[in-house]
Amino acid sequence: MADKALILLILFVPQVQTLHRLPENESCWLEVSELRNVIRNLENQYALGQWQLKDLKDSSYNWENSLVYSKNLKKENSQYKSSFPSTSGNLIVYDHDCSMIYNRRKVSSGFYRIKPQSIAEPFLVYCDMSDGTGWTVIQRRTNGKVKFDRSWSDYKNGFGHFKKKNDEYWLGNEYIHSLLLNDGNLMQIDLTDWKEKTAYAIYENVKVADEKDNYRLQFGIYSGTAGDALSGGGNVEEQWSVSHNGMQFSTADQDHDRYLHGNCAKENKGGWWFNRCHAANLNGKYYRRGSYTGKNDNGLIWFTWHGWWYSLKSSSIKVRQQAFLDDLGSGNGRLL
Known part of the structure; x- marks a missing residue:
């Protein structure tokens, strides 16, 4: 006592x-x-x-699926529900990108939180752990349900749906910059037409500058099956006017392209790294069944595969470090 x-x-x-x-x-x-x-x-x-x-x-995607809380408690706190998916990982996140997640945990494709070193807070991404593993997906188009004709602020911060594997979204230029800040990045672009044929384009040494430089895009050597549309194709004259290498990002409300007589983003219905204007535009208007007509060639364009007047069915853009090797070797994809 x-x-x-x-x-x-x-x-x-x-x-x-x-x-x-x-x-x-x-x-x-x-x-x-x-x-x-x-x-x-x-x-x-x-x-x-x-x-x-x-x-x-x-972070309701953690809250709804946390093993710490009972089903009854989840019902009592139903006001925290949102459209965000369940996600794996610790409360404090140290993974800089999807390749680091894969090397540490050997997980399957899905939504995870990452935190590149230049970003203060972790954010949600879709990690593609197939095709060599470790890819962070920064853009996806699949069905035309998400409007891509958006403002500078929307493209800066990101928009779209983050719930299912094939949801459409743009990750956000600030986040893309943080992923592509350093040297030695790969970018892979996967394309599908309306006959379900596929093609891909890979670019080495990809970088995206910060907002002060209007998220300028730079890239190196191309390889793949879709053709080098980002460089403007094979014709030198076309490359001068439509190459996207070194171009700043433009939206309808912030014009940074080289077209003196108009705004490429406004004409082509989406934000992109326009020149005068484009040989590739994967954020354009979503047309169904491929071939289309209009005042402008403003569809989902990859000129070197299907030309300017064919709008693709789907696209995804994903990035990772070029030096990435998983613990077992080089992964199971097309890259070594």
């Missing part, structure tokens, strides 16, 4: 009064000091738990 009384005294009596009532016995002082440390640690754990709970509630 004496020990319990001492503990209650420490917990509820102000610190100054407690010090005056402490005996001068050294062993008793050590016990009190240890108890204070225990209390301090419990308070720290409580504060951390409160922070974790708030983070889980704010």
